[in-house]
Amino acid sequence: MNIIIITGGSKGLGKALVEKYMKQGYEVYSLARTPQKETNPFFSIEIDLSNLTKTIPVFRNLLEKCIEKNPNSITLINNAGTLGKIDTLGKIPLENIESSVTLNYTSPLILCSLFVSILSGFKGTKKIRNISSGAANGSYHGWSVYCSTKSALDSFSKTLAVEERSSASPVHVLSIYPGIIDTGMQEQIRTSTESEFSEVQRFKDLKKNDELSSPQEIAESIYLIDTNNQIESGEIVDVRNF
Numbered sequence: 702m703n704i705i706i707i708t709g710g711s712k713g714l715g716k717a718l719v720e721k722y723m724k725q726g727y728e729v730y731s732l733a734r735t736p737q738k739e740t741n742p743f744f745s746i747e748i749d750l751s752n753l754t755k756t757i758p759v760f761r762n763l764l765e766k767c768i769e770k771n772p773n774s775i776t777l778i779n780n781a782g783t784l785g786k787i788d789t790l791g792k793i794p795l796e797n798i799e800s801s802v803t804l805n806y807t808s809p810l811i812l813c814s815l816f817v818s819i820l821s822g823f824k825g826t827k828k829i830r831n832i833s834s835g836a837a838n839g840s841y842h843g844w845s846v847y848c849s850t851k852s853a854l855d856s857f858s859k860t861l862a863v864e865e866r867s868s869a870s871p872v873h874v875l876s877i878y879p880g881i882i883d884t885g886m887q888e889q890i891r892t893s894t895e896s897e898f899s900e901v902q903r904f905k906d907l908k909k910n911d912e913l914s915s916p917q918e919i920a921e922s923i924y925l926i927d928t929n930n931q932i933e934s935g936e937i938v939d940v941r942n943f
């Protein structure tokens with residue numbers, strides 16, 4: 702039996718990942734604010750991942766429960782993410798900066814830390830897949846928090862992979878760029894004004910020209926990347942080059 706934990710499994714790419722892994726026979730746990738109908742082997746945990754005080758004990762309990770099931774593998778996909786308020790930095794409310802940084806960066810680090818420590822004695826396969834973005838390498842006007850947190854997440858994935866190399870039962874870590882997907886996140890982008898986001902017209906055109914990927918096709922690609930044994934831990938994989 703294989704277990705996968707997916708953050709943000711309630712909508713968009715995360716929801717498509719939940720469906721894909723269920724079809725592949727995994728036991729799937731989703732952590733998101735919106736509760737989902739549970740249908741065995743799918744379990745929904747209602748949690749705001751930007752609230753670390755609440756998240757830490759919930760995730761610790763979940764991992765301990767996973768170990769008791771003695772699975773062949775345990776995978777964590779850090780998928781939940783937000784653009785936060787799209788605007789130039791000085792116009793973004795400070796609490797919005799804080800919650801976006803926590804969701805996109807601090808929370809995945811905390812989940813990874815618990816994953817590595819609590820599963821240290823687990824001898825099965827252990828994998829972490831951090832859903833990043835091509836924006837990690839870009840400098841989009843109005844996206845300072847998003848670009849910088851994704852960039853930091855990439856750096857973290859690479860560093861964790863280096864640390865895990867010397868572990869007796871290493872965790873395999875990847876950072877994945879999913880491309881441009883037709884989800885609520887893209888809807889939010891298209892509602893921006895030009896003063897908030899200077900490239901908004903390009904994103905409106907992508908939608909108009911039907912150039913967005915569906916969450917289902919990207920979930921397929923992520924599954925293939927996740928289960929491909931040839932990719933070295935620490936790599937940053939762009940679905941568009943895979």
Ligand SMILES: NC(=O)c1ccc[n+]([C@@H]2O[C@H](COP(=O)([O-])OP(=O)(O)OC[C@H]3O[C@@H](n4cnc5c(N)ncnc54)[C@H](OP(=O)(O)O)[C@@H]3O)[C@@H](O)[C@H]2O)c1
Binds near residue numbers: 714749751882
């Ligand atoms: N869409 C794109 O074009 C694109 C491009 C590159 C990278 N990505 C990345 O892909 C990932 C998924 O994006 P998406 O497009 O599917 O976004 P989305 O449609 O906005 O979905 C975001 C998911 O994250 C969850 N989430 C948001 N805030 C949360 C919080 N505070 N606590 C717990 N869960 C939270 C949401 O669930 P609830 O609202 O129920 O909490 C939802 O399930 C993100 O990491 C994003 O950065 C997306």
